[in-house]
Amino acid sequence: MTTEVVIKTDKLTKRYGDFIAANEITFEVYSGEIFGFLGANGAGKTTAMKMLCGLSTPSSGDAMIAGFDIYSQTENIKKNIGYMSQKFSLYEDLTVVENINFFGGIYGMSDQNLKLKKDKLIETLGMQKEAKKLVGSLPLGWKQKLAFSVAVLHEPKIVFLDEPTGGVDPVTRRQFWDLIYAASDSGITIFVTTHYMDEAEYCNRITMMVDGFIKALDTPTNLKHQFSATTMDEVFFELARGANRKAD
Amino acid sequence: MRTLKFLLQKEFRQIFRNTMILRMIIAMPIMQLLIMPLAADFEIKNINISVVDHDHSSYSRKLIEKIVVSGYFKLNDYSNSFNQSFQEFQKDNSDLVLEIPQHFERDLMRENSGNLFIAVNAINGTKAAVGSTYLSHIISNFNTDIRLDWLPPQKSNVTPTIEIATRNWYNPFLNYPFFMVPGILVVLVTMVGAYMCALNIVKEKEIGTIEQINVTPIKKFHFILGKLIPFWVIGIIVFTIGLFGVARLVYGIVPVGSLLLMYAFLSVYLIALLGVGLIISTYSETQQQAMSLAFFAMMIFILMSGLFTSIDSMPEWAKWIARCNPVTYFIEVMRMVVLKASGFEDIKKHFLVMSGMAVIFNVWAILNYKKTSS
Numbered sequence A: 001m002t003t004e005v006v007i008k009t010d011k012l013t014k015r016y017g018d019f020i021a022a023n024e025i026t027f028e029v030y031s032g033e034i035f036g037f038l039g040a041n042g043a044g045k046t047t048a049m050k051m052l053c054g055l056s057t058p059s060s061g062d063a064m065i066a067g068f069d070i071y072s073q074t075e076n077i078k079k080n081i082g083y084m085s086q087k088f089s090l091y092e093d094l095t096v097v098e099n100i101n102f103f104g105g106i107y108g109m110s111d112q113n114l115k116l117k118k119d120k121l122i123e124t125l126g127m128q129k130e131a132k133k134l135v136g137s138l139p140l141g142w143k144q145k146l147a148f149s150v151a152v153l154h155e156p157k158i159v160f161l162d163e164p165t166g167g168v169d170p171v172t173r174r175q176f177w178d179l180i181y182a183a184s185d186s187g188i189t190i191f192v193t194t195h196y197m198d199e200a201e202y203c204n205r206i207t208m209m210v211d212g213f214i215k216a217l218d219t220p221t222n223l224k225h226q227f228s229a230t231t232m233d234e235v236f237f238e239l240a241r242g243a244n245r246k247a248d
Numbered sequence B: 001m002r003t004l005k006f007l008l009q010k011e012f013r014q015i016f017r018n019t020m021i022l023r024m025i026i027a028m029p030i031m032q033l034l035i036m037p038l039a040a041d042f043e044i045k046n047i048n049i050s051v052v053d054h055d056h057s058s059y060s061r062k063l064i065e066k067i068v069v070s071g072y073f074k075l076n077d078y079s080n081s082f083n084q085s086f087q088e089f090q091k092d093n094s095d096l097v098l099e100i101p102q103h104f105e106r107d108l109m110r111e112n113s114g115n116l117f118i119a120v121n122a123i124n125g126t127k128a129a130v131g132s133t134y135l136s137h138i139i140s141n142f143n144t145d146i147r148l149d150w151l152p153p154q155k156s157n158v159t160p161t162i163e164i165a166t167r168n169w170y171n172p173f174l175n176y177p178f179f180m181v182p183g184i185l186v187v188l189v190t191m192v193g194a195y196m197c198a199l200n201i202v203k204e205k206e207i208g209t210i211e212q213i214n215v216t217p218i219k220k221f222h223f224i225l226g227k228l229i230p231f232w233v234i235g236i237i238v239f240t241i242g243l244f245g246v247a248r249l250v251y252g253i254v255p256v257g258s259l260l261l262m263y264a265f266l267s268v269y270l271i272a273l274l275g276v277g278l279i280i281s282t283y284s285e286t287q288q289q290a291m292s293l294a295f296f297a298m299m300i301f302i303l304m305s306g307l308f309t310s311i312d313s314m315p316e317w318a319k320w321i322a323r324c325n326p327v328t329y330f331i332e333v334m335r336m337v338v339l340k341a342s343g344f345e346d347i348k349k350h351f352l353v354m355s356g357m358a359v360i361f362n363v364w365a366i367l368n369y370k371k372t373s374s
Helices: A045-053 A074-080 A096-106 A111-125 A140-151 A170-185 A220-226 A232-240 B002-017 B019-039 B058-069 B082-090 B104-111 B125-150 B176-207 B209-214 B220-249 B259-283 B287-303 B316-323 B326-340 B348-368
Strands: A005-016 A019-030 A034-039 A060-065 A081-084 A158-162 A189-194 A205-210 A213-218 B047-053 B073-079 B096-100 B117-120
Touching: A005 A045, A005 A189, A019 A045, A019 A060, A019 A189, A019 A205, A019 A213, A034 A045, A034 A170, A045 A060, A045 A158, A045 A189, A074 A081, A081 A140, A096 A111, A096 A140, A096 B002, A111 A140, A140 A158, A140 A170, A170 A189, A205 A220, A205 A232, A213 A220, A213 A232, A220 A232, B002 B019, B002 B220, B019 B176, B019 B220, B047 B058, B047 B082, B047 B125, B058 B073, B058 B096, B058 B104, B058 B125, B073 B082, B073 B125, B082 B096, B096 B125, B117 B125, B176 B209, B176 B220, B176 B259, B176 B287, B176 B326, B220 B259, B220 B348, B259 B287, B259 B326, B259 B348, B287 B326, B326 B348
Parallel strands: A034 A189, A034 A205, A081 A158, A158 A189, B047 B073, B047 B096
Antiparallel strands: A005 A019, A005 A060, A205 A213, B096 B117
């Protein structure tokens, strides 16, 4: 693994009035890493991620994403990242192929490249039969896998995944992580938030957010060691116990 | 340009996949143009009249007969007591009460004068005013008739009268739909354009797909153009169906002015109007909010446009609102071009104002559309 830094934040903060959703978070993510972003509901994960994607302007602090400044170069950032939100974000009234074409197209992929990638994607997901079906008619697990594949279609440097496996069955979750590994192998940095502690174990490094602060940042093995726990669940409980914010 | 191509492809696919929208595009202009001009007709007919006849003479009967055969009045009741008729009046069953006093005929014969009493239900001001005018007119005609009956036809006795000859220009038969249909066509295009465009964008906000768009390097004006062009095309289709389908076939309205001029103005108008839809969408988070906002805007646009009421009779401040209203200009242009064959010179001012509005509304919408929330 190279040590090139692709995400670097310095005291990144987001305030909504008196409420501080993300409080001076500082961390670095290295190229090609699978970086897990953990925390209870309302801990500030989504807020932090939206700032990094350029969807939300920070209140204070600095960050560089893929070498671009988070305030002044958001459009450059957007060319270099992929994003998959909590809400399913493909068009349900378009077919699988139409969705792929649309998102590939607006990222400026050439027709040739797009066709190549599209065929490969459909083959990898085994969706040959579903290619001409409306996305709305697919089961959730398939939709999520498709959404991820579309998010990395334009080969971004970093892909942000906001609870990508929420509501998905264990088998599909496993397949989903295979896709993440494949993307990671091809050099894409993965930034993923999750509630599932078994998924946390799949990450290279993880951070734990509690009440808007970063409470821990290390590899899963080191964290378990540090809290003398056998599973990530125990680490999570140990850290989240001090939380004041009620889950929403 | 390539981005725009993909955006348009997507929008058109989504629109044509939505059968509800397709049905609306076809059915709405036809239904509304068939129904609304018939209801929004200011020609007053069927005025209900109560007659209280204390006289029961041949003259009083002649007068009543004359009123009924005029075609404007419907005899609601005929009684001997004012109180009884007044009750009908209070129940809203009659709009006018005509009281013929006792000895009406005798007074008329002996003293050369008779008194009649008219009470008008003025809740509906227009109906009251028109009704009493008609009635006065009929009574004065009746008066002339009896005078002619009595006077021997002597040349020297002919009273000097002024005859007025009126000629109706542009709409010679005072055909009400000729006046209303062009206006209603404008309302239709307005509704389809502003509503559909606003709701479409807000729907993306609600579902969350707009977030996915906002993390892409799409430019704001690309996104807005991608939303504007499809509804611009739909607006033109709706207008065409209304103009050639319903206005021509059903009402026989053939524009006497230039079609090219009309479509040129429509094009500019739609850009301005879709700008309004876009503005609405940037201020609302849910379709419900967008609906309420659009409804509010539409009410003002339509009521302050001179469609139903004359702008000239509005107070000065209201005229200003009407002047800031894009609908006003298009209705004027439509009436001028369809009925009067006005040319470009006549509507140059309208073109200028509408182009200005198109620029203002769309710049406002683009500035207010935020890819990044603060």
